[in-house]
Amino acid sequence: MARKIGFIGLGIMGSHMAANLVRAGYDVSGYDVVPASVEKLLQAGGKPAPTIAEAVAGAEVVITMLPDSPQVAEVVLGAGGVLESAPAGLLLIDMSSIAPETSLEVARVGAEHGVQVLDAPVSGGEQGAIKASLSIMVGGEADVFETARPIFEDLGRTIVHVGGHGAGQTVKAANQLMVAGIISLVSEAIVLLEASGVDGERGLEVLAGGLAGNRILDLKASTMLGREFAPGFRIDLHHKDMGIALSAARAAGVALPVTGLVAQLVSAARAMGHGSLDHSALLKVVEELSGRNT
Structure with missing residues (x-):
């Protein structure tokens, strides 16, 4: 399984999730618009990324954990976003809670760039993120889900592939x-x-x-x-x-x-x-x- 992860969105949930991945042995580079959030990842042993492009650079997997559909669209699809910098074969896991149609659009455009995409929103709140006990509902291709399973297992306890793209949302x-x-x-x-x-x-x-x-x-x-x-x-x-x-x-x-x-x-x-x-x-x-x- 991939060892280098770019993590974008280090808020209440994302900061703890990224820290858990660091503890699990992954090389995590994190980006957030709030500098203090990036500093928390640095203290947890991760690496700060000053831009989205630098978080994506060299990563085999990119995880996004953002507030809403507009932020996901901007970060993933927009200028300077994930797909603009992504190498073919990258796995993009969006763990935000967004509209299913946005997940479908991300998957469609991702495929055009040779990027595999999963939508994998979570439940369990901040304590679930801290304890790596989240419930993770995953939409996307079954074989891609199996590839990503080891990462999910370091973040949660209940991990279920619920269907195709958008089903997780x-x-x-x-x-x-x-x-x-x-x-x-x-x-x-x-x-x-x-x-x-x-x-x-x-x-x-x-x-x-x-x-x-x-x-x-x-x-x-x-x-x-x-x-x-x-x-x-x-x-x-x-x-x-x-x-x-x-x-x-x-x-x-x-x-x-x-x-x-x-x-x-x-x-x-x-x-x-x-x-x-x-x-x-x-x-x-x-x-x-x-x-x-x-």
């Missing part, structure tokens, strides 16, 4: 609508418990042990009860993902009524100025609607 959209919906319901449970005079911690403890148990309760119950919303995954990004889910539903010709309602709650959180907070700050929206501001 569709599965990620489904993941995000479920996560936002569950956070909304956990928020409603907390508001109901506390408004009724029930100890929230004890109430959620017993809920977590029954059929209502879920990963949101496992990972976020204590911080939600403590109203601690330091971002592991920002409301702003989840708002983007809910838009992707609704667009995918429209393209597939299906109705997702609960997703539409939850998307409005996420939108409300942004309108209230909570976009930079963790997505568990949906609790603040439910409290506002209930007249229970904290």
Whole structure:
């Protein structure tokens, strides 16, 4: 398997993912528009790349971890981007969460340049990135997926090839609508418990042990009860993902009524100025609607 990796996008998730690849023995060159993020990679043992072209130079694999479709299009397809510098035979793994149609376009143009492409968005948040326990949903050719599997195994625990190009992004959209919906319901449970005079911690403890148990309760119950919303995954990004889910539903010709309602709650959180907070700050929206501001 390739040993030299260019990593573009060293944010909350990407910085930890790149560091894990360094620890796994890969030669990682990283680029980010924020100099402090590149410095973190240097401290982890990686190499700073002052430009995208220098991150790509000599790499056998390039990984992108970017906020949204426009950034992926610019970084991969634009002037000075990955494909402009990529040698034939490069493997490009886009691990961003973006629109499926953008992944299809990247794969199409990549093929014209002799570049193999996988879309491989992740779930698990910052802690999953830190612990290399991410869930990775991969779209693209099956044989290319198998080539990349050793890299994925250094980043996550649940790694599944879900279909052709763009399929990874569709599965990620489904993941995000479920996560936002569950956070909304956990928020409603907390508001109901506390408004009724029930100890929230004890109430959620017993809920977590029954059929209502879920990963949101496992990972976020204590911080939600403590109203601690330091971002592991920002409301702003989840708002983007809910838009992707609704667009995918429209393209597939299906109705997702609960997703539409939850998307409005996420939108409300942004309108209230909570976009930079963790997505568990949906609790603040439910409290506002209930007249229970904290």
